[in-house]
Amino acid sequence: MKRILSLIAGLFLAFNAMAQAPAAPQQKIDELVRLLQDPDVQAWLNSRKEAGAPAASPASSTSPASPAGTSNLADWETAARTRVHEIIAAIPAIPAEVTAAALRARQDATSRGYAPVFVIFGGLVALGLLAEALYGRLVARRETLLGRLAPVGIFAGAMAIVFFAVEWPPLARVTLLAYLSAFILFRLAIVCLSAADIAAPLRVRLTIIFAVVSLAAATAAVGNPLGVPPVVTGAISYCFSVIGLILAIEAVWATSQRSRAWKAAVAAFLVVLWLIWCVNMRGLFWIGIYALVLPSILNTTGRIAGSFISDPASLRGILIVRGARAAVIALAVGWLALVWQLNPDTLGQRDPFVVALFYGGLKSVLILVCADLLWQLVKGWIDRTLRVATDTTSLAPADAARRARFRTLLPIFRNALAVLVAVMAGLIVLAQLGVQIGPLIAGAGIFGVAIGFGSQTLVKDVISGVFYMLDDAFRVGEYIQAKDYKGTVEGFSLRSVRLRHHRGPVFTVPFGELGAVENMSRDWVIDKFRITVGFNTDIEKARKLTKKVGAELQEDAELGKLFIEPLKMKGVEEFADYGIVLSFAMTTVPGMQTYVRRKAYAKIREVFLSNGIAFAQPTVQVGGDDKDGGAAAAAQAIRAQQASAATPAK
Template sequence: MLDPSAILVPSRMRFILSLLLAIFLLSPALAQEPPAAGAAPDAAAEELIRILEDDAARAELIERLRRAAPAGETAAEPAAAPDLSIARQLAEYTRSVAEGASTTLRALANAAANIQQVFSGSASADADALRMVAVNIGLLILGLFGSFFLLRLITNAIGRRIAARMTGAGLMRRLGGLVLALLADAASLVVAWALGYAIALNTGTMPGGQMGINQSLLLNAFLLVELSKLAIRLVLAPRFAALRVLPIRDDDAVYWSFWLGRLLSLIGYTFLFVAPMLAGVVSPAAGAAAQVLVMATAVTIAIVIVLQNKDDVRNWLADMARRRDNDGLGRILVIIGQYWHVLAITYLLALLLVWFANPERALPFMIGATMQSLIAVAIGSLVVGFISRFVSAGLSLPEDVRQRLPLLETRLRAFVPGVMAVVRWIVIAAVLLAIGQAWALFDFVGWVSTEEGLAVAGSAVSAALIVLIAIVLHVVVASWVEYRLNTSIGKMPTPREKTLLNLFKNAFTVALAIFGGMLALAQIGVNIAPLLAGAGVVGLAIGFGAQKLVQDIITGIFIQFENVMNEGDVVAVGDKSGVVEKLTIRSVTIRDLAGTVHLIPFSSVDQVSNMMRGFSFHVAEIGVAYDSDIEEVKAAMREAFERLMQTEHKDEIIDDLDMQGVIGFAASAVTVRARIKTLPGKHWAIGRRYNELVKAIFAERDIEIPYPHITYVQGGEARASGRVLRRGRDEEAGPAR
């Protein structure tokens, strides 16, 4: 370790200071060019390292360096971090505005001084040059605009003839006629522009017949301004109502064409010709002054136009809202109609102030932002208008599709308007984002370009796609089930297919809604694990609190597995019987013979009796009198069956008559049984028809079907039947009669 007393030697101290200064001056070069490999540090560097490693020596060195600094010299303060607060930004902006306004005022003052100097004769050479420029420009203006005026008279006559021929024509013919008329107008513009160039070349101020720069400025301004006015005439067609494509009145077309043309001429000719000419001939301040005056005049005219059309625009927007039945967008249109003129005037005044403050940077920004906003609003209006027209026009499917899927059109009419409404609001949000991006209110594109923005945008798009796919899947599956259950096309569905397909549609819809919602929430960053856990806890609580519901579902599952009944079956469930109209996993809906609908939960079902499974039997149990001949009764029942086989029910009977004979003795009748095997559910109609035939044949064969009655008989002739007594009386009374 170095002795501390060594640093007190003045010669060594001077050496160290010289070494530090050299290192400081050579540090950039050392940073750019590293030392060669293997180069050993010299003795001075080693000595400095040893001094800096010792705390006492290092402290003494720092103290000597401070005493050696010049008096009054202080260490430089570290550079302050840039202040990005809103107050500082506002201060910077107001300072730039003040500086811009001061520059503009100085330009106006200089322009006035230069003009006064020219006309006072203090600068005769400049005045002579100015007069020469004025003569040449005057000749050019006279020739250019005079020829254009004469050519416009010819093109207007051509346009009137074209419009006369297009009266009452269709849209495409009118559009073609409008293009022809404007081509003639454009030809007159090009011819006048060419004549202007010829005049400029012959009256040029440059030697050798060359054209002056001011004449070139005028010709270029003429071409650009008149082409812009030609585009306005293409849209509004103020002179030719028969060629107009837009549904606007004649006076409105003339009004807007006049004022837009005047504003374009005022601003265009000033900025493209007058201001550059004054800047070159008089002074740059004169050109700036002309621009400022013209901008103030144009803004004043625009404010007057806004105030003149305040009520018309408000009524137009209110009418649009009424056509939309004052929905959400309609209410927004009403609010805009109430305050649109305030917003427009504020914008125009802001434009003027920005022009005064910073015409080089702020005005191009505002014009660009305005154009981008107008383009975004135009595109959004076209998309929203198309969506509204599509929804209002309705959705009509082809006839063959409606026959195959009769409920698809109704389902789409209920589904499409909702989706279109969501799309419409998405378009409106996109327009607002585009306007905010254009006016630099926020950097949405820059944010989306970042990792976080891409993640958020991707999550939102993924969630929207999941919801859309879920909706499409629901429509597809519901349409497929509807197609399979359609009895007019294809294979006739069985009752089991009807039941299972309806259960599948309901279960699929519930599962799709749950899983689609969960996946969509997961895409937007929602942690669905607590939701799943909460759903499990809630399900367990519901299971304990609603045991009947759980019992309904479990019993319904086993009933479906066992396939004991399906939709359309005639069943007896508990004390209710009827046709199964609807079968879910929890309950069964039955309509009885009187038309009453019974909803029976499966938890209250002890047994199910299905009367339509496989085949059915009509059991004919007929009571006859005790004195009837049983063989004759059987023969009569067989004859009734033979007649039944000749009716429309013959295809519904699947076996011969099963004659079982006498099955019991009642108080006043002998019961004879026979069975008819039929298709499932056909035994009721067949049994009714068979009973009618049996009744008729028994009457033909004089076979009595006993019924409760009272018969008076004489003592010795009392029999179990009163028929013999009647016959005896009839025989005795016969000769007398």
């Protein structure tokens, strides 16, 4: 459906070109100048001027003054009505004028020894097709847009060489140029249709419509050089426009899968656009066309531009894709300005306010396009840098820290830049539309001061966040604790930080509420823990075994890279109720100390038990003063029981 609407835009573009009346031939201008210099004609003109002055004077003195807008509207309505009547009256004269023009072109060619124009046209087309066939034999055709356009370029180049090498008769030259150009444009349209993903029924209808458009444009272009009156040329253009309108409506109804109500609405909209074009309101007509088809044209342009690059997310890809879309919008704006300039009798051009608003709107569109292109380039660079900064494996600590700082600051910079670009573009657009932005800026300043007094907490949060960033207090991905909040930093806004708790909940904490921040993921972590062993433990033996455990942990392929300082036993921390408390310490990378400690616990338990070092356990002493006697008796009973169990039965 989008392609149908794009087609309609091209159709009306050709009709608009047909309706532009070209300049009169030099021969007629010379004849007009000669008649104006004739004494009898000058005397008649003077008499008419003198007779018309008294009649006009009373009317001007007695008629009330009318507003300028009402006069402009009346003049425009009269001109539009007159033009429509002239076109309708000229339609019956089309066959005779076309036949006479064809005879003039034929006689102009045959009188100078050339073949008729249609024979020359057929010969040039055959020559171009021959050159295209030879190119196809020598070069393999590529199934890309450029590969399909290359044969058309060879076809056009071969015809252009012969056309410009021969001195054709004047009328034949103009006629051949118009129809050959239309034929080349038609072939280009066919290539684009074949390259696009379009269903066969729709492709056939679009081919027919482009053929009608090409023929209409060429016929309108040669009308005045061949002596066809401008009114008849306009009538021919209107007839072709009716044919194109009917074909477009038929294509909408036959190929669209939308509802009947939607099809009827599109058909009615096309009819309204055609009526606007008929009454010469070209600016309003093209605004309606852009609103209808420009989004689909931009999407198609972006897709075609993206097919020429491997990475659309790169700066080069963004520049090519967004630049192509910006170029299409700039061309559309330029064409709209040209159409407006070439139609000075348009109703809106007689009102200075409408003219200023129109040109201000065109400039505003270009400003917004430039702002969007700038924002997309900066946003693409920031997003790509953030993707790269997330991978910190196999990096030195300094490089990893720098990338973490990028992940922290770049999102804030992106948000601030988005606000800045939007505000600046909005102010420039308002200035182009005639709004005085000086008082607006001053009023915004006063309003900002009032808001500042009323939202001191918000200002405090924003300023606190700025200073946290300047101090590099924390970065994205680090684990921090502030007051009752702790978790991994996931992101920032202008006024708050988002913390993910290790159990899952997410805290959104304003910067002003953080206070002192405890960063647990910066540089290194010293992890200390204690183990209680029995009172009869050999402390020196435990120290040596701990040193051995630390060496084994550092040699481990998985754990070794997590150590900064190996596991060591600091010594006896205290004498507890049930044993001796030994203190251990190690230095690890941030965030991995818990994982390393669990591995160290398991290794120490295994080594201590295998070397006869028992861990202290809570015990209760029951008995009198003979503390060792009870224990000795119990031990003796256990040994006797074990000995009897080991003695074989007789």
